[in-house]
Amino acid sequence: MTDLSGKRGLVVGVANKRSICWAIAQAAAAAGARLALTYPSERLEENVRELATKLDNPLVVRCDVTSDEQITELAATVDREFGGLDFLVHGAAFAPPAELSNPFVQTSREGFRIALDVSAYSLVGLARAAVPLMERGGGGSILTLTYLGSQRVFTNYNVMGVAKAALEASVRYLAADLGARNIRVNAISAGPIKTLAAAGIAGFSSILQVYRERAPLRRNVELAEVADTAVFLLGPASRAITGEVIMVDAGYHVTGI
Numbered sequence: 414m415t416d417l418s419g420k421r422g423l424v425v426g427v428a429n430k431r432s433i434c435w436a437i438a439q440a441a442a443a444a445g446a447r448l449a450l451t452y453p454s455e456r457l458e459e460n461v462r463e464l465a466t467k468l469d470n471p472l473v474v475r476c477d478v479t480s481d482e483q484i485t486e487l488a489a490t491v492d493r494e495f496g497g498l499d500f501l502v503h504g505a506a507f508a509p510p511a512e513l514s515n516p517f518v519q520t521s522r523e524g525f526r527i528a529l530d531v532s533a534y535s536l537v538g539l540a541r542a543a544v545p546l547m548e549r550g551g552g553g554s555i556l557t558l559t560y561l562g563s564q565r566v567f568t569n570y571n572v573m574g575v576a577k578a579a580l581e582a583s584v585r586y587l588a589a590d591l592g593a594r595n596i597r598v599n600a601i602s603a604g605p606i607k608t609l610a611a612a613g614i615a616g617f618s619s620i621l622q623v624y625r626e627r628a629p630l631r632r633n634v635e636l637a638e639v640a641d642t643a644v645f646l647l648g649p650a651s652r653a654i655t656g657e658v659i660m661v662d663a664g665y666h667v668t669g670i
Contacts (some may be wrong), residue, residue, distance in 0.1 A: 420499040424438045461476045478535035499553050
C-alpha cells in the first residue's frame with residue numbers, strides 16, 4: 414500500500430458510509446494520512462461527524478462549495494489546523510432531481526447552472542484555495558470523481574453528464590496550470606456503485622446489470638477498488654501522472670456491441 418504517513422488531506426464529498434469519498438478517506442487514513450472532512454449542510458453534518466469518529470484526529474468543517482466565502486474559510490481552517498495540505502479529494506456533485514428525470518432538452522437554465530456550479534466549478538474553486546497550502550510543502554495531488562456519462566449517453570443522467578464533461582476538461586486545464594508548481598490533478602472514472610447520488614438516477618439497477626454482463630471482468634467494481642486507485646494517485650507512486658482520467662470500471666469503457 415502507498416505510504417501517506419505524515420500527509421495532510423482534505424476530502425470534500427462524504428455523504429454517508431456508502432460514499433466513494435468515504436471509502437477513499439478510510440484508505441488514505443489507513444495509509445497514514447491525517448484528514449479533514451467537510452459537510453455541505455446541517456442535514457448531512459451528523460452523518461459526517463459520526464463517520465469522522467472512526468478516523469485518527471480528524472478535522473470536520475462545514476463547506477457549501479457554491480460559496481466562495483465558505484471555501485476561503487475552509488482553507489484558512491485547514492491551514493490553521495494542519496499547517497499546509499498535501500492532497501485534495503473532490504467528490505462534490507449535484508443536479509436538481511427534475512433535471513435527471515425530465516428529457517435533457519427540457520433542462521432548465523437554473524438546473525444547468527446548479528449542476529455545473531456544484532459538480533464542476535467547485536473543483537476550480539477548491540483547487541485555487543488549496544494551491545497556497547500545497548506550495549508550502551513543495552506540491553501536492555488533487556483528485557476528483559467522474560463517470561463515463563461524460564462521454565456517452567446514459568438514460569436519466571442528462572445534465573450530470575454535461576457537468577462531468579466540464580469537470581474532466583477542468584482537470585486537464587488545472588493540470589496544465591498547476592504542473593509547474595508540482596501540483597498534479599487527476600480524475601477517477603468509476604463504474605456504477607450504489608451511493609446516495611446513484612439513488613437519484615432512475616433505472617440505476619439496470620445499469621448495474623448491464624455492467625455485470627458486458628464488462629470484460631464480468632462484474633461491477635467495489636468501493637475498495639476505487640479507493641485503492643485513489644490512494645495511488647494521491648501518493649508518490651503516481652508522481653509523474655497528471656491530467657488523466659483513470660478508468661476503474663472493470664473494463665466496461667472498452668466494450669462496443
